[in-house]
Amino acid sequence: MTLPERLSAGAIAAAVSSGENSAVTVMESTLARLADYDAVQPQAWISRAAADDLLARARAIDARVAAGEHLPLAGVPYAAKDNIDVAGMQTTAACPAFAYMPEASATVIAKLEAAGAICVGKTNLDQFATGLVGTRSPYGVPRNASNLAYVSGGSSSGSAVAVAAGLVAFALGTDTAGSGRVPAAFNHLVGLKPTKGRWSTHGLVPACRSIDCITVFTGALADARLVDSVLAGFDAADPFSRPLADVPITAKRIGVPRPDQRLFFGDLQSEELYDRALGVLAKQGELVEIDIAPLLEAAQLLYGGPWVAERTAAVEALLRSDPDAIDPVVRSILEPGLGMTAVETWNGVYRLAELARHAEALWKDVDALAFPTTGTTYRVAELAAAPVALNSNLGRYTNFVNLLDMAAVAVPAGARTNGTGFGITLIGPANSDLALIAMAESYLAAADLPPIPPLDTGDHMDTVKLAVVGAHLEGMPLHWQLTSRNAKFVGAFTTAPTYRLYAMADSVPPKPALVHSADGGEIALEVYELGMAEFGSFVAEVPPPLAIGTVTLSDGTSVKGFVAEPRALDGAEDITHLGGWRAYIGGL
Template sequence: MTVARMDAGTIAAAVGQRRMSAVEIAESALARIRAYHQVQPFVWIERVSEAEVLAAARAVDARIAAGEALPLAGVPFAIKDNIDLAGLPTTAACPDFAYTPARSATVVQRLIDAGAIPIGKTNLDQFATGLNGTRSPYGAPTCVFNRAYVSGGSSSGSAVAVAAGLVAFALGTDTAGSGRVPAAFNGIIGLKPTKGRWSTTGLVPACRSLDCISVFTATIADAQLVDRVVGGFDPADAFSRALADRAAPLRRVGVPRPDQRDFLGDAAAQKLYDGAIAALAATGATIVEIDIAPLREAAQLLYGGPWVAERAAAVGDFLENHPDAIDPVVRSILEAGRDISGAEVFTGTYKLAELARIADRLWQDVDMLALPTAPTIYRIAEMKAAPIALNSHLGLYTNFVNLLDMAALALPAGFRDNDTGFGITLIGPAWMDRALLDAGQSYLDAAALPPAPSLDLGNKMEKVKLAVVGAHLEGMPLHWQLTSRNARLYAATRTAPTYRLYAIANSTPPKPALVHSQDGAAIAVEVYELDVEAFGSFVAEVPAPLAIGTVTLADGTSVKGFVAEPRAIEGGKDITALGGWRAYVEAVQPA
């Protein structure tokens, strides 16, 4: 039978109460995985055999029948392939580096002991070096809602496995943002716990002093559940810390000053972030604008300071002896670490201490931060063309968190028109993990986000929204140029009140010119949705002095639309007061 997708808490309750069996849950998960693999084959590096998965499920059913209480009874989960699962190779996405551990990582074993069922090892940016998901010899997982775009990384396969409904939760890791950026792009939750809260025994290190194992889930409750199971001191981990949870209301929320909100030109991301701030305010929180310059300065140390040397140290002699086995982009980053001197390490450490002292003072004014998780998203082709520069953009708001010993929770904040996800991250001092989870639930309740788009299973064409203002309106002489391209009317609306409209002189057929002006008015437009290919062919036919640019609508969103060169209004008539081209045409028609 095929079981509807369920979260971890629901599965554990159903299996624990014997309303469903762990075998039924496992069979359903395996069926979904087989189906999704046909369209997205790059999620997994190695899977537990189906026979072993079903055997593990039967063992869970037997434990339940014997009276055991298992908090994760029958819950299928995935493991990023830099975390050990006994008997399955750990590759860190580098085949020549692979080894087969005899023991599972501490967190993995705690999950199994709680009744969870491992399904397999997921893809990642090699050696967890990257935030985009394209740096793997096993292929590049993609955003589950638009396969032209990156999934985010380095925990790419784990995020996709959860967002696509293949497993209820998945382990990732997070050194620079690897457990948060993929959550944002795929519309799910990513918990990056306080350093040392979860054991890293059995983890291939990226930067050992900064690494955290993280989790992707579909609900806040599932993140809380996993944290209760795996959190706690591990004497085998030199960086493990005894739990020291702090309970405090998170009422003052720090956000960047407007001049520091950089979305790299992504207007949709900016609008979604503004909506997220409004949702936080609706929870009763006080929004406080802060200076995030010290945080950004700390972030630069991760890849521009001595911690690159720690990445090189993590792979040890493998970099020296097997350079050709390493992805060229990853290798260039690791090799740079070998040239960092001991003096530079101490200089960087001192600088971080200074910045940490400044960052600590933030907590006198705010209780948590709410930052964009990533400023924008890129197509896979774009990322491969500029892998260093574009990857660094994705870490703009994430790289400082572990350096400054903070906890973080990535949350969805909506979707762009191209169906890619945008998210925010709540960030607090160390040991505020549970308080952040509570705050995250309050935010999600207030945000009331729309449902996620449908999965991109290969039949989803990327769409472009186009605002037309004159001869392409329905019933006008050039409307056929849209209908012949199967354009769909998306909305009849108005522009923002910052445009003037002119009737172009001596134009055949008659056309208007839309010109941006601060003393303008709202102009009636129709917005159509076209496939990218159809949009391109349409733009190719637009004659001068008209052009296609970006038009701001009344609701603040931006779409592509007709604009005009300055010469378009020479000898033309200002018809702004009429509010639109259709009103002008009606006014000049003979009685």
């Protein structure tokens, strides 16, 4: 399936303002797109405005234009994450028990509509904006706009899908830990996370009120710049709002993680795409390898420090009165905040202040940072199997940004073979927003990225058989990587007597290496059947020195299976005589 062409806010506004098009015609087209995509994944939305109301608002925009009013977003359809108040529509934060009807729109909504934009609906999200995955909502799971087997990213899941699917020209999200950047990366979008206080958060259901930012998803940087021009500015109604400022940066020195600190969680394609992006950036400035340990420590404070209690404070009444109304994973994150002490809070504040000094010192050595937005992506089924651990992996390069008062813009940097997007994020000091957009424009102009892949619905019938010999066996720590892909157990077998099995040194979790050898023995294994797409994604995650090759079974048939490079044997223990990995693990 090919999705419709993505909408351009600037182009729509220009055409409506000039009379070349009308807001009514734009809205009629939008309604048709919405109806078509509802057959694919209606769960991107929590609520939508009625068609008659949208057309009436479009007619009002046309009348304002005809009266000579300048509207920078004339007739532009947009969506708002459902933790942002829109007058006349419920705010749910993806929790029905929390839902309320706001008395007025959030400041950002009022500004957008004054500029001529039309909100078509409220989008789905990880409940209470707690998650980077998009799977924690009673309203369904929005899936990646390029491959429905994969997560859309969160917590601004529905907002990203609505833009990526060509339903609206832009969508508002929010960002506390990366929620305005991770979904942008996965769905081939731009995600602008402004400096804290640059855009008002008045009318936002808080996650961590002191560090929350409202963000925007667009298909192009020009649209992100346009939305910023409408929304940036001081708001006395927001106690965290700041006077507007712009800090220029030259972007001649670009900070990147040291190679030993670049973690891609076995995703070799992401690693390759990041290296390719760095190759482009190296032609535009000097790449400076930096120690990101202080940034990573700050990131850990977000969910391992007192900022958990700040999340708890936002929904304390519901958490105490009706905890079962909250998603179980979200509840498990929020509940520890009830027990945090003031002493723990202040110790966390003090440590963050120390880490902030480290971060400030970075700007003496570099002008901006260029990090992977995420190190990998995951299937919806994988997140169901390991919801907290995998979510944490996605926040490695994002969680520190708001805590350390930085601005960021996420931009596309290519696609994996499964169609999902990989992105990089350009990060700068507070108030460097416009300079980061300019830096991102230079990067994208030079990157020469391929077209966005068409939608993969996951309806593949071809399968492949895969032999596993160690950590992926049933009951072993990585078996979930098979079950999350709906792998079908074929049976337990042994190899031909031409293999040796080794316990690799310093492998976490412990893993074996299977090596072909004429003087080997029969090694016990299990065979599973996976769809071709699932097999391909599995292979992409196999970390060296392991690899997937061809393994011969004792009956002479061949299947795909784990093999190892020679370096896997450095310091390894030969355990061939035990006949299999289970016997070895049982003896530890």
